[in-house]
Amino acid sequence: MTPSLTLRAALVSILIFVTFILAWHLATRGIGAVQQMDPEYAKLMGVTATQGKSAMPGPLDVGAKLWEHLRRPFYDNGPNDKGVGIQLAYSIARVGIGYFLAVLVAIPVGFLIGMSPLMNKALDPFIQILKPISPLAWMPLALYTIKDSGRSAIFVIFICSLWPMMINTAFGVAAVRKEWLNVARTLEVGTLRRAFTIILPAAAPTILTGMRISIGIAWLVIVAAEMLVGGTGIGYFVWNEWNNLSITNVIIAIILIGIVGMLLDLILARATRLVTFPE
């Protein structure tokens, strides 16, 4: 009997992972002394020059460093030396606030657009123009008007989360089946009650799909935004460690960004499943 698909897939995943780590290890390991030199000079040059060791850290270096970080995620030794947990928390908080504000705006406006063909047509040109603007293009304007780097980053998150949610909400609301609306009409259900008892549950899966796209984009953008504004956050951490020439830390940050992004997506995927109804 062949093992289940999940099991076989897991085996293949592990195989790919091990191969990758092994290749990485082989590619970055030292190959012994490359040339004879004065030991004093060799000390100055470091292992990169003397041992043929790649400047790129190997998996073991990264693993060791990661362990170090995970043991002390929240230490705070001043502005340029904070635990990676603190930096991630800053980023997540910014994304959370900007995203939450975007939800507050996007869903009501999306409802309006979806329910009113007039507003749909009237707002369409604005959305079409505003949507393709890279969220980072707003940054100078935000810094100039808000005059606070942290809040500017939040604003950028707000702006980039807005569009997918708004467009999906409008689409979901406009696509609510006529027959469900007719049920509400024959029962003389008022506008507000209809919005909450028919349109919202019917459009919820589409709205949540938009929210899931938005959280993905927000997490992509926060790293870039924090690189620009500096100070705190995982994006700033990446940039700071690059300036420190600590490639190991950069790699660790990349891995952590990936994991947090995956978790955020997972949460929204769960929520989507909760509101999805089988027909």
Place this chain on the structure above:
Amino acid sequence: MSDKFISIEGIAKRYGTTTIFEDLWLGMRRGELTCVIGHSGCGKTTVLNILAGLDVPSDGAVIVDGKAIEGPSLDRAVIFQSHALLPWRTVMGNVAYAVSSKWRRYTRAQIQAQAQIFIDLVGLTGAEGKRPSELSGGMKQRVGIARALSIEPKIMLMDEPFSALDALTRGTLQDEVRRICLTTGQTAFMITHDVDEAIYLADRIVLMTNGPGARLAEIVDNPLPKDRARADVHRHPLYYAVRNHIIDFLVIRSKSFAAEMTGKPFDPRHVPVVRPGVIENSSTPDAAARVA
């Protein structure tokens, strides 16, 4: 005309230059079940939607109980062809939604109690917690019927309520709808294209010609007694006369009705009432009755 509970008065429906129907007149008495039979696309659903208040006629009006209708009302319940259940609600949730819409001040317990009565009535006891996706077609349609009845409407409007069901389920549900309509004294308007269903359920069967420009050609006065039983329907001496008359209409005359009528007077306000198989003694008040 005071015996007309529902009165369709000269309604028309046009989309651009296409006239689906115009100058449609029909009266229905209280407690009567009227079936409309006609081919697909002739405008039956449009008529029903206008009666429900979901659609507005391009011309004319519908008077119910002395008042022109303006939009949907809780007095007129609709059983939709596609059952139109809310898939995110359970059986109880769907019926309770209707109950709570009618009686806004009911407590949760009162709502559930009222909903339960009608869930039991359609034989869905035990399935209250199921979602529509877990139900068979027949069960879904039962929920639709329970939902419509739970608001205790004065009029039931049914758009081919059984057409998506298998023959066995259809029979059972027809029996139930008939029983419920009789016991509650419902006035009902039903669309079908099943001849036997019309004969079994209806007091009067309205024959509608093909569109565009569809007309109500005739009203067949059903000779079957009010307390008919399914098993005896086909034994009635006039059953085959009625059945053949309707089938003859659907197969041939629904297409050629306009041609058939050219030169003859046709008053859309007084649709001829026919009693197939009966030799008329000209005492019919409605109009010159035709004999098939």
